[in-house]
Amino acid sequence: MPITQLNVQAIRNLSELSLTPSSSINIIYGANGSGKSSLLEAIHLLGLCRSFRTNKLNHLIQSGGERCTVFAQLDAMGSGISQPLGVERDLAGESRIRFAGKNIDLTTLAELLPIQVINSETFMILEGSPGVRRQFLDWGAFHSNPEFIRLWRGFRRVLKQRNSLLKYGKIDQRLRAVWDSEFIKYAEQLNTLREVYIEALKPEFDLILADLLEGVSIELGFSPGWDKKRGLDQVLEENFERDLRQGYTGAGPQRADLRLKVDGHIASERLSRGQKKVVVSALKLAQGVLFYKLNSRSCIYLIDDLPSELDRQHSRLFCNYLEKTASQCFITCVDKESLTGLWSESTETCFFNIQEGALSTQ
Template sequence: MPLVRLDISHVRNLASVRFEPSSQVNIIIGENGSGKTSVLEAIHLLSFGRSFRSHKHKTYIQHEQDSCLVFAQLHNEHGRPTPVGLQRHRDGQIEVRIQGERAQSVIELAERLPVQLINPDAFRLLEGSPSVRRQFIDWGVFHFDGSFIRAWRGWQKALKQRNTLLRRGKISPSLLAAFDQELIRLGEQVNGSRKAYVERLTPYFLQVLSVLNAELAVSLQFYQGWDSQKTLQMAVEAGRERDIELGYTHSGPQRADLRVKSAGGDALDTLSRGQQKLVVSALKIAQGQLLIEMGRPLVFLVDDLPAELDANHRQKLCRLLESLNSQIFITSVGPDTTDFTWADTTDVRHFSMNNGELSLSSKGFQES
């Protein structure tokens, strides 16, 4: 569902911003600190209920304000606008409304407004901890498999209960085994969904990467979190005594990882920063492409696109994004770095950001 209108109140230096973006390409030009990234942050907040810039909600609520608000009109499949909104209060409370009615959770927004982010911090997908890559997988599985979120929540609850028991100590393996059946059942379901998703995603990733750089050979390997030759039940049973000694569950889906390999080893260790950016961009675009082919339109947020990429690769990346027929928001510090050649049929709108105020730019910023 593309955004046909966006209202942002009290997000960082954006006191009050209202604009009607293109359903295709939107380019926001502004100096560092002008607020252009805050627009993307607000859209991300509306989808995820959290910022991609900080885990602390008080940092993005404008100073001396009790809350921030992001409201949007989404264009649904029937051609009618769907109003959605999220208000984050300084005390941490989140209020979500869809079509004027209070929603039970942010998940209902995530389902209606899938958002994919490509920004300088995307390198964390390669250099960050396995939890970052698990989040990447789980975002895709959430939209790919409707039963996943319920299984994931149940497994998380069972895992926390088990670890609480282990931290208390003095628990026998036989007593612990009585708590493990639900953990194993749901854990196997979570693992199966993740594995199936990575298998489905891989050919999309390889195809996108070949477009960005035909000479870059990279593979994806899914590590489930325990010996691949064993079932989860076998791994849990074999590790009970060790878990009691450690005080936590050491094997299972909570240790899953997506391993990105090049011919020379780990992609993080063998690829240049520019090549790493291409790999991460390919992963993000492939994930979006798979979702779109399932009939789920999404929004791409591209912050500081020129970073680490030359003009040739920026052009290739934009052509790929354009081919997905998705709504795209791109930020840049100057028009000279967004000199992309878009198709004549693509609706490209240029906006300028200055001290928290957004305005539609003239055709002067458009490509020649």
């Protein structure tokens, strides 16, 4: 489902930029501050209607402007037929998303253009909060089962209602029983989809990691957000008084976490910085491989400054796996030569030089 044509307007220092990318590997190179990462940011906006670098639209939209726009021709299903996709955001926070001449919502957009980001923030999968790991996990669950988004929305609605009752402080027992029943129903189904996804991800991750990081074994585990030795109904009952004092629900899928361990120890505390780079890269690659197997189409990788994230040896291995995923990739670097010679001769590779927010013709 590659992007066959891309046009960017008013994103940071990219006043107006147009390019025809390769369906495989696209290397965007140039000096720091030239606009390389902004181009990746534009593609992320196209797929998710938001930036991966900031939540503030006044930082994303070019200084002095009121809106930004990204437009593309997209072969969404890999059929060889491209259709127009456009996303517009303005300073007021309004969004406009159109595909093939029709308005679409964020869920449809995410399904059309599945995007994986690998940058310095990717390390937060190991070092960050459980929320970061849930986001990683739910990306996969969303793209592996169409029921996920319905269950996730239903659960969030019930959780919000239960927390509102807890904050109010006085809860009718019959009303509490109704919401607890709904909470448990959605929680258990949501948990099942997450567990199924992790079990499918494990073999892909193990295989890739064995090639990228020889001699290191990572155990992938999962905590659902409550003690599975007891039923969730029992947990909610036992925790009710504490939840009432705190004003929110302390157990459930909203507390789920992906656990990564080395020899029984938390991976982030045992691995070197370089090893962490390889592990999070393997996780992202595994998601891409599994996505392809489940959906018969590939995702798009946005990789910011690959040479700084991996040494030459690991970069070569990483690039070999990118080729195997058949994914369209947009990869930034400062020095063009740092990403030359890493690809097979049969891989279609395009290089784009960005200087001061514009494509160089040199």
